[in-house]
Amino acid sequence: MPPNINVVSLVSIGRHPQSGRARRAEQDGRAVELGLTMVGEALTVLHAGNPQNPVLRQYAGMGLPSLTVLDQASSCDAVSVLLRYLRKNPTDIVLTGVRAERGESSGMLPYLLAEQLGWPLVPKVAEIVSVQDGKADVLLALPRGQRRSVQVSLPFIATIDNAAPEARQSAFGPGSRALFSIQKGDNLADDAFMEWKISPAKPRPKRLKVVKAKTAADRMKAATAKPVGGGGKIMKQESPEEKAQAIFDLLLEEKVIR
Template identity: 35%
Template sequence: MNAPRQVKRIAVLVSIGRHPVSGAPRYSRNDAAALELGRDLAGKHGARLAVLHAGDAADPALADYLALGAGEVEVLACAEGTDAARVLAARVEDCDLVLTGTRAEGAYDTGMLPYRLAAVLGRPLLGAAVDLDIEGGRVAVRQFLPKGLRRRVDAALPAVVSVHPLANVQPRYAYARLREGAIRTAPAPHVHDDAAQNDAAAWTLGAVERKPVRLAAAEKRSGHARMLSATTTESRGGNVVNGGTSVEKAQVILAYLREHQLIDY
């Protein structure tokens, strides 16, 4: 009888996120949750933790992961058009567990990386994990389901797990850890995929012109009241703010937008 597989190496894949309001580059909230789960498992099982990123080592947003607890971020330098899934798969072949976020937060992210990575490695994928544990050579995951439901599934190691943004962790940012950590560039493993190169050559990228969307409060009056307003002149309500600071005026506008559910933050 074979002994249960022990967890010796854990890899966490991180990406560059975007602030939902300003669009400024920052750490990805999904990957931050995966990093926190990976740190907890590595400490519990005495495993070696590797934090990996495929892209540009000069991106300042990578330093955020150092502050979140990554002692070192290893960046695999990839050229434009390189299949990141195959590059990462070649790097994590010897890892017992690979953790990722459900998807990155950029403009062109599809959420397919965990699936493609698991397919290239030939390993099971457990998605939307809110917590996980390892016991007896298997990884057990509690999955997030719609309407507040949860489901427990498990798979034999080695495996790939994508972490849901509502995972039961609380990443903590510490500037001292940012100063102590390091970002190291490593050459990307050479992979040759003619099909991927042909697919990349078939795409054409261009600027997207997005037309502004006019915000309008939902009409809550009855049909009879709306018909009367078409024939009579009446006040539609609202507030006219002439005094106060710019901050106070902005707060009035935000209160109106939230009241009519035109924004969700």
């Protein structure tokens, strides 16, 4: 892996799913981990927000000598200030999480950055296999544990899935000693977000199984009858070869055998 590429990991403040406390965000931690394994201490870790936030020390404790913070209020939009930073500093790979754990958590930030910069975006990356000749081989994490190999040209933005290697443990002492380079951020307030009404999440109603039967006998049948697939094909008399071929054709048709 060539050390002369510039990798930037974007980090945000996470939220513990049970206690709701601020923490190192799960996917952002994985993005930092991936960056560290690629380029080591040459990794730039970038945060837009309050530089006094103690959670940033948890990222620094992963073995980072320094962190770059673009100082702005937490209610401000991060896209414009990040865009300015990425345009000014030479960057080859930007790593982020898929979705933030606070705020709107729409997952739109990497897409907006990619659209504005004109860079390709690879979603839900599990691994960056190699970077060579201005091209990178990445593995995408698909549902059901599947992987897809994609070649993408530098520079690009990658969102890191939960299938990527887990973030290493954070050490308190080195985290406290890390240096922060603080730059001035924008103060463009996110007006649309201010207008929205935000309330604690209500549990979603469970979907009821509504039986549209007219008579009591029909409802009884719907409640007691075993689910029967119906219309299935049954092969009895054929030879084992024909039976196996029929099963194999179905597997091929469903594309579970590739």
